[in-house]
Amino acid sequence: MSQSTPFDPRAFLASASSKPGVYRMFDADGALLYVGKASNLKKRLSSYFRKTGLSPKTEALVSRIQQIDTTITANETEALLLEQSLIKANRPPYNILLRDDKSYPYVFLSSNDDFPRLGLHRGTKRAKGRYFGPYPSAGAIRESLGLLQKAFLVRQCEDSYYRNRTRPCLQYQIKRCKAPCVGLVDADEYAEDVRHSVMFLEGRSNALNTELTNAMEQASMNLDFERAAELRDQIALLRRVQDQQSMDTEQGNVDIIAASVAPGGACVHVVMVRNGRVLGSKNHFPRVPIEQQPGEVLAAFLPQYYLGTAERELPPELIVNAEHADFAIIAEALAQARGYNLSITSRVRGNRKRWLDLAAGNAEQSLASLLSNRQHVHQRFEALQQALQLDELPTRLECYDISHSSGEATVASCVVFGPEGPLKSDYRRFNIEGVTAGDDYAAMRQALHRRFSRLKEGEGKMPDVLLVDGGKGQMNMAIEVLQELAIHDLTLLGVAKGVTRKAGMETLYLNDPHNELVLPGHSPALHLIQHIRDEAHRFAITGHRQRRGKARTSSSLEGIAGVGPKRRRELLRHFGGLQELKRASAAEIAKAPGISKKLAEQIYAALHSD
Template sequence: MSDLTFDPKAFLATASNKPGVYRMFDAQGELLYVGKAKSLKKRLASYFRKTGLSPKTEALVARIAQIDTTITANETEALLLEQSLIKNNRPPYNILLRDDKSYPYVFLSSNDDFPRLGLHRGAKRAKGRYFGPYPSAGAIRESLSLLQKTFMVRQCEDSYYRNRTRPCLQYQIKRCKAPCVGLVDEAEYAEDVRHSVMFLEGRSNALATELNEAMEQASSELNFERAAELRDQIALLRRVQDQQSMDTEQGDVDIVAAVVTPGGACVHVVMVRQGRVLGTKNHFPRVPIEQDAGEVLAAFLPQYYLGTAEREVPAEIIVNAEHEDFAVIAQALSQTRGGNLQISHRVRGNRKRWLELAQSNAEQSLASLLANRQHIQARFESLQEALSLDEVPTRLECYDISHSSGEATVASCVVFGPEGPLKSDYRRFNIEGVTAGDDYAAMRQALLRRFGRIQEGEGKMPDILLVDGGKGQMKMAMEVMQELAIHDLTLLGVAKGVTRKAGMETLFLNDPHNELVLPGHSPALHLIQHIRDEAHRFAITGHRARRGKARTTSSLEGIAGVGPKRRRELLKHFGGLQELKRASAAEVAKVPGVSKKLAEQIYAALHSD
């Protein structure tokens, strides 16, 4: 029987550096612990260090059999989701507070001629508007302090306000306009309240622009202390503006995202009730590789909702792909729930953010599954059977070529073993002295350099050499092996089929005329596609790095589409590089002139480590 113990090394190899929530389970599937992290990979790695763990943490780690992660847009969302999961599941290793305090809100009264702003926690009985929730009372106090300095809306209690006969200290230090004694008219005060509401709703670009201009003015006058104060105020503005997409107080929705890659499929379900994310779950259906996400969803939804009588069917299901059967599925589910049900694909606002997070988590969960050592071992054994080898191969190498019209040609070499990708053994070769666009000559140079070094005792000889390309690349590989007198190496050519669709590849085993066809559900084919796609990715990233200029002066330099002017706008908007790094991609997209696609590229570049 195979070893079922949890493998932290394989798990951490595919863990994300993004913020999110992690859940630890024991061998019986019982939830042990829920935690949040600014970087999931760094936080989870800290549990598996050899020394420095507390006895409680050691006991927790000893029971771990599985870890699930949920990626969020920022730390605020991670905190809210963590608290929701702790309240609903009460894991034994989490600290559970007896008072179970609710999330704090900013409250704006509506029954007063001169409304007040204040912190509120608990039942929402008073008439007015509630903004939030916020991750902590400290965050709200910082926000209220900033609003008080900027718009000077009163924050005193009504009993104190109604008994004033002269202005208090807040008026003297310019944090209030003293409406208690009539020193400001209702129209001016109402405008200050409107500006405060705009800020609390996240529409504070005008205020940020004003503060940025003041910061630049102070800097030009060499008043660096004032410039630093303004920079900190801008940072507070942006920090408080985090959109609470994990808690919107409206909507009963399930978000279902399917991802299909060579090697498997994952369907990630996010359950939202009254606007709050209650939990997430991964499903790994066994599907043929040629199926797309829409086909997987069309098969999954009826089984998931109609296969269990206790399953709650929400009013809306949001999916990440379309299929012609969704109309019929929606009718069937409507009858089950006794009311209308809608299956949505094109969504906006918070629903769009939920869908993006669901898809991101499906991709991450599938990557973790494919990195599982047992899963990889099964695929290696399947490859041995498919190629009729005497032993299970232990080292595969795959080569690919990448260039732009012959410019900056790069060859990649990726290596897979029974533990998955061996990234320390990956190699790139900058191809020189060949005709631009001649992929055969580029492949020849890469193979000669790589296997020439192996012949000299540098590196390990692979069991199987995979070459991405058709019969021509296969012939080139054979010629190089003959030239180097290497005769005991299995050669495998991988060419896209006529349809160029995943699952329809043509394989050549040791000879361009010896075609090998594997079924689309074959684990061996999944392994071949996985290593081929990894070689392609590694070649492209190397080519792009070589084509671009090496820049070391700023983290923003080297990002396509971010020139000097846009760098200045980004730094002005957030008040510095540190706050820009804290921002999510959605927040970066709010900067004037920055599209959503560019914002995602900037976010990825700043978090690439």
């Protein structure tokens, strides 16, 4: 289509269908820009051409549209399936795209050998044996194989290597294998080790621990102390893994998917749970070209992730950290493609809530790490230089924030960024004293005066840009302090959350409360400002909580109320010793017989007090 003929949305919408279907948007050169689905094509497409309320990137998409093609489907489920096929085939630039589409690996246990082997398997399941998984990455599977090799000494060597041995290899010397290749272990003992390995892989860790504990006590009673010590070490090793997972329930096959969105990127973290045991997790960084909320990112991610390959296992339950109207349609489409029903839910309790919190926390952390990449931050500094019209690239940004609880334990934070990212060694906190409780203006004034008085005396480095988190009041405090200390030629930037208090809607003030600076929501300079503002907020809250909870009680295990000789004995038996008990989390201590959650927290605090 010729570029000279502009696209007429009004004429197009007049003839658009109101049925469900898929739409494809093209530019003037015929290149596909975006693929979408809708239960009502006319209503959905009309939303792109309204006069107000569009995000900057949606406006950029609309400005390039020269042609729209639609395909009507029988229902919205068929539309979703067609949409994902088109996205996978064409990878349009304005769609959220999942880059990694590989199948997951499994743990393979051979069944046609007198002495079965364990190994990593990826691809078609042709060999005879059992497959455990899937695991989210080769690293996660090697971690499990390494643990099994230490605990149960089941061989992991290839059959060609195993069948040509005439003497034990190094794995036998370092006690990672019992050398079945040269007959140093009988079949019954080896079969028992394999059985224990299968129990672990199936997620029956609690039953396995109970069995090993009983065997250890029996060996001790029979005066077989060498065998008892071996079993003790196995129990300690397995217990340590349970502590790391912190959520062994022996029930539930579920994937937990959490999305985190921040200015400049998005992360989706997938945690895989099989038989109640966390097998591992993996990060995905989809390309998010249009301003999205976590629910929208998940609605685009789930179909591509599970419909993109039939090899990827789909559990009967998906737990997500946000809600979206399309989840019901997505669940129906997945059920139709895979042949069994499943649920997508975000409202969970107990262990499922802990799984979801784990996934959400990992998504946030992983995204923060991505955004703090040195090259990424340097590009944002260059954008900030242009936005603030600075003569030179700024090399030091300082941002200040205040945190308190109803005026209690007020703490001010100072975080510092350079072109290579956060300079955490230069971070500072100020305990605010002598101001009216809840007076953020006075708290900001005190923090800035203390900081810049020292800088004026030659202590530390002067920033190129000073950012103050707050509105015009905090901005005025900063101006007064700089005037009192006769500090000039310092760029001052106020960052207010704006009326909607949403990311991308901040109000910026440059050097004067009346000089408002407007940056588009997709601006890398704005993303940098949001990043340093959020980091100052996090650092202030952490300092406030530490100050508020500074008093700690300390006691020994014997001095804890409610922990008598019997409970101490049960605790040590459950964990295999005091050293393993000290490594356990409060949640793991609560799993011990007769220990409540409150008592577990008291025990944990006592063992970890200074």
